[in-house]
Amino acid sequence: MFADKETLKDALIRNAVKEKFRIKAQYSEKKRLIVICSVKECPWRINAIVDPKYDIWRISKFNNEHKCALPRRKSKELVTSSWVANLIKEFVREHPETSLRQLRQRLKQDYGLNLTYMKLWRSREIARKIVFGEVEDSYQQLPIFYKELLQTYTGSHIILDYSLEDFTFQRFFLSFKACVEGFIKGCRPLIGLNACHLKGKYLGMLISATALDGNRQLYPIAYAVVEGENKGSWQWFVSHLKHALGNIGENVAFISDMEKGIDDAVRTKCPRAEHRLCMRHLWKNLKKTLRVTEWKFHEIMTEIEVISPNLYAYLCKLNCKWARKDFNPLLKSKDSTNNMSESFNSWISQHRAKNVIDLIDSIRVMILQQRNQRKQDIARWQNVLVPSVMEQIREMNNLSSDYSIKEASPTLTEVEGKGERHRVDLASNLCSCEEWQLTGIPCIHATVFIGTLDIIDWNLYVSAYFHVSR
Numbered sequence: 001m002f003a004d005k006e007t008l009k010d011a012l013i014r015n016a017v018k019e020k021f022r023i024k025a026q027y028s029e030k031k032r033l034i035v036i037c038s039v040k041e042c043p044w045r046i047n048a049i050v051d052p053k054y055d056i057w058r059i060s061k062f063n064n065e066h067k068c069a070l071p072r073r074k075s076k077e078l079v080t081s082s083w084v085a086n087l088i089k090e091f092v093r094e095h096p097e098t099s100l101r102q103l104r105q106r107l108k109q110d111y112g113l114n115l116t117y118m119k120l121w122r123s124r125e126i127a128r129k130i131v132f133g134e135v136e137d138s139y140q141q142l143p144i145f146y147k148e149l150l151q152t153y154t155g156s157h158i159i160l161d162y163s164l165e166d167f168t169f170q171r172f173f174l175s176f177k178a179c180v181e182g183f184i185k186g187c188r189p190l191i192g193l194n195a196c197h198l199k200g201k202y203l204g205m206l207i208s209a210t211a212l213d214g215n216r217q218l219y220p221i222a223y224a225v226v227e228g229e230n231k232g233s234w235q236w237f238v239s240h241l242k243h244a245l246g247n248i249g250e251n252v253a254f255i256s257d258m259e260k261g262i263d264d265a266v267r268t269k270c271p272r273a274e275h276r277l278c279m280r281h282l283w284k285n286l287k288k289t290l291r292v293t294e295w296k297f298h299e300i301m302t303e304i305e306v307i308s309p310n311l312y313a314y315l316c317k318l319n320c321k322w323a324r325k326d327f328n329p330l331l332k333s334k335d336s337t338n339n340m341s342e343s344f345n346s347w348i349s350q351h352r353a354k355n356v357i358d359l360i361d362s363i364r365v366m367i368l369q370q371r372n373q374r375k376q377d378i379a380r381w382q383n384v385l386v387p388s389v390m391e392q393i394r395e396m397n398n399l400s401s402d403y404s405i406k407e408a409s410p411t412l413t414e415v416e417g418k419g420e421r422h423r424v425d426l427a428s429n430l431c432s433c434e435e436w437q438l439t440g441i442p443c444i445h446a447t448v449f450i451g452t453l454d455i456i457d458w459n460l461y462v463s464a465y466f467h468v469s470r
């Protein structure tokens with residue numbers, strides 16, 4: 001049974017393409033259709049009529065016997081870009097960023113089709129239009145979408161920028177009030193800044209501000225669609241991010257790569273904020289700029305100067321912080337890579353080819369679903385501390401046999417092991433290795449000492465950032 005004539009014809013073409021033979025309509029009218037094999041004297045034939053009782057098309061006669069020689073020639077005129085688009089539209093709906101290579105493999109495997117690059121490209125573009133609509137229509141409807149967001153998410157910082165001359169789209173910023181409140185109350189104040197390329201008709205960039213929650217899970221704060229990654233777009237984004245977050249003080253840090261405009265934007269808009277440089281991007285830049293082939297961090301910068309004066313001079317000129325010794329311990333984060341931003345880009349990658357409204361809305365839905373899932377997960381947690389910290393403490397406890405302690409007082413001791421010795425002060429939550437102060441989680445030396453206590457309450461030694469109640 002088929003809902004209409006077009007659905008029936010599409011099914012016949014799919015079958016012919018898959019079975020590698022050509023068909024043609026011998027008779028076609030409003031309520032009757034006869035299709036035969038295009039090879040003369042081949043008996044393959046199918047008759048279809050409209051069932052008057054249910055007003056649907058049904059097969060009334062079908063002869064599935066072929067007498068034409070193999071291999072049969074496929075009908076190229078049947079495999080139009082529009083037909084292929086209808087064939088792949090559901091796959092494109094689920095995977096809008098799918099590559100032409102993936103489409104070619106899929107069509108070849110399922111239907112034996114080996115289409116040209118241009119036909120594949122045209123088919124994918126048509127499929128995107130069928131699924132997501134015209135790109136231009138999405139931009140025209142953006143003001144309506146913007147007003148709906150403002151009405152739905154009261155108190156959120158949502159900005160639509162457009163040209164005052166011709167009213168064309170320029171930039172869109174979105175930061176939900178609930179995300180901002182959750183970040184301020186429950187996340188360590190380290191924000192990853194990054195941008196990724198969009199793959200729609202008019203390209204552009206998606207800029208994001210991302211953090212990690214107490215369980216080291218991705219926590220989006222804000223995102224924006226802009227024309228490109230430049231000084232102007234970063235100044236605009238950081239300015240609106242600052243407005244969304246309220247008064248950003250010294251106990252906030254940003255981490256980013258070395259793209260144009262980020263450093264200037266942070267120093268201009270948030271001059272008291274710490275700005276860290278992603279070590280992975282620093283290493284890539286060193287290889288590109290100085291052609292460094294081996295990366296060695298030494299205990300003191302003078303040794304680096306002896307090894308490579310150019311490297312020493314380069315590192316001294318950096319405005320951003322790259323060494324952990326310079327990180328603000330109040331942030332309780334030793335992160336020196338911007339993996340959180342890379343994770344966000346990967347998380348939303350399947351939507352980067354969508355039209356602007358579908359892109360913004362898809363990310364909105366993902367954030368809402370993520371928050372709901374986190375609430376369900378937290379309801380099942382039994383401990384006072386988040387699971388990732390409990391697991392970290394368990395792993396360090398397993399290594400405690402490699403260390404010995406020399407207790408000086410109930411709260412003060414020296415811990416020795418693996419060629420090093422460090423002083424631990426439980427009363428002040430301090431260790432001379434500085435790991436505890438920097439992360440807010442007891443280091444291996446503190447863990448060894450705490451494990452010898454008669455009564456162990458880990459909550460006293462772990463920063464409130466990692467408490468479930470936070």
